[in-house]
Amino acid sequence: MDASAILFYVISVLLVLSSLMVVFLRNVVHCALALVVALFLIAILFVMLHAPMVGVLQVLVYAGAIMVLFLFVIMFLNPTAAEPRPKLWWGFGSLAALLLAASLAALLSNGGAPADPVAATEIFGSPSTLAKSLFTDFVLPFEITSVLLLVAIIGAVVLAKREP
């Protein structure tokens, strides 16, 4: 059991715990912060999987910008009404999710993928390799994504504007 396996187990336990905190905590701000922790742990997993560029983008974009936006909205709206928690609902929901997780895990465990990773070259997952793929093979989705982001900005401004 080498160091990376121990690290994986520790991080996955913490990740499942913080995801459960996102879903089960009462205070919305605490849920948002638990999600930040979960995103950061997933970024660590990305770096362990030889994807440092995607990992740092996860911290920059997801944990650093999107979650700040969530916190802003929570603070502005400041909802004080406590949400009702019917027990039957929660029981059913948890059961359904458990069934989903079990079936997914069973489906995914017998795939034909190799159990051990292909030996990674030094540049696998580095910024230069990712950029090369992005600007040669995937240049059309890249341009479409930039238009998509522009549409999202305009849409958000129009939707959230206060009527004068």
Place this chain on the structure above:
Amino acid sequence: MVPLDYYLILGAVIFAIGVIGVLVRRNLIVVLMSIELILNAVNLTFIAFSRYLGSMQGQVIVFFVMAVAAAEAVIGLAIVISVFRHRRSLDPQEMQLLKW
């Protein structure tokens, strides 16, 4: 190096936790956060496959998923803000105007 199945099972578990959040929570913002959890579980699966199969395509796809998730979170939160202005409540159960 842990076998690939462990990463996939972890992804499935987080996906299921996100699904609980979407189905059961009665606060629109927490529903949106659970959707982000689901998207991240998918990202984790993509990156795990990308590593174990030795192909960069998984990482490029994750890049696009992140951009789309950002756009979706922004628009979702804008909608939440405008809904809150009208109804003063974030409970999805109370937004039933379109129900027959």
Place this chain on the structure above:
Amino acid sequence: MIVDIGIVAVKAFLVLFMVLNLAGILGWIERKGSALIQDRIGANRASVLGFAGMGLVNTLVADPLKFLTKEDFVPSQGDKFLHTLAPCMALFTALVTFAVIPFGDVLVLGERVINLQVANLNIGILYVFAIGSLGVYGIVIGAWASNNKFSLLGGVRGSAQMISYEVAMGLSVIGILMVFGTLELQEIARGQGTLIRDMLPESAGFLKSTIGWLPAWGIFLQPLAFLLFFTAAVAETKRIPFDLPEGESELVAGYHVEYSGGKFLMFFAGEFAEIVTAAGLMTTLFFGGWQVPYLMRDGFHFPWGETVLLPHLAVTALQVAAFTLKVIFFCWLQILLRWSVPRFRYDQVMRLGWKMLLPLALLNVIVTAIVIIALQ
């Protein structure tokens, strides 16, 4: 294996030691320097055995003791856990950024070559921006957990300002990344050791004769980017002229109004550590980092042909000293700026960030691209 971990631990300890000490000394320079600028004496009452050291004892001994012995409270309706977490996050992100800033070239001990940088990541500068974007949380959480309208207002203003200027900061650095072709900070610092005339092709004879003898520092290659980065970095650290979030005369100290004692000391130390980090980034990206002009690994190679050979340890010591001096110079510059200009109004801050810095940064990228293609 153990030796490798030991070497990294020693480097990390050295860097933390330098940053935290510099943060403390900067507190003293700020009080005494501001007193000199404003033609007054400043704090000079606290003394140990009759030695008051121009306010040194006051700032470095009396102030921390005062902070640490004050009552540590949480506002009654405030969130206890978050109230304690916020200053920890602010200080943590300010200190951790220094892990990728190189403070020297290499140190050769026997047959072991030690790279004088705590962590050599291949994503280099993106790590700095990622940790910077996590730094917003300290403000946001601190403002929310204080359960105070002024605090919330200051926190929201502060975080909006920080995320706006993060964009400008990132875009202004792209020019440097294009010129040196790498994200790693140690490679950027090493790349600034070449002379400009070695970077230009044969066709640019005119440029070679006029400025070819300069070392290829970022400030000569990207002057506009330096101005943009300096402005954005000062705005990120929320120093005057951008300190409306903490506005001491308007918002009653903004987001840290409900903090006292050790937690306030952490916010305070975090702010000074951010000054040191911003100075470190400016030297590495634009002023050659640890480079002394014309000093190569074996000695001085002046452009007019003369060579002075030096032993390896002397070269390394010179380079580390050069880095430290440059960082101290930029810290002093930021403190000078603080006591010289008034603060911006909030709408002026937002307009500057989005309508002036951002288009200028994009223009810089385009012009850099055109020049690079033209010179190939």
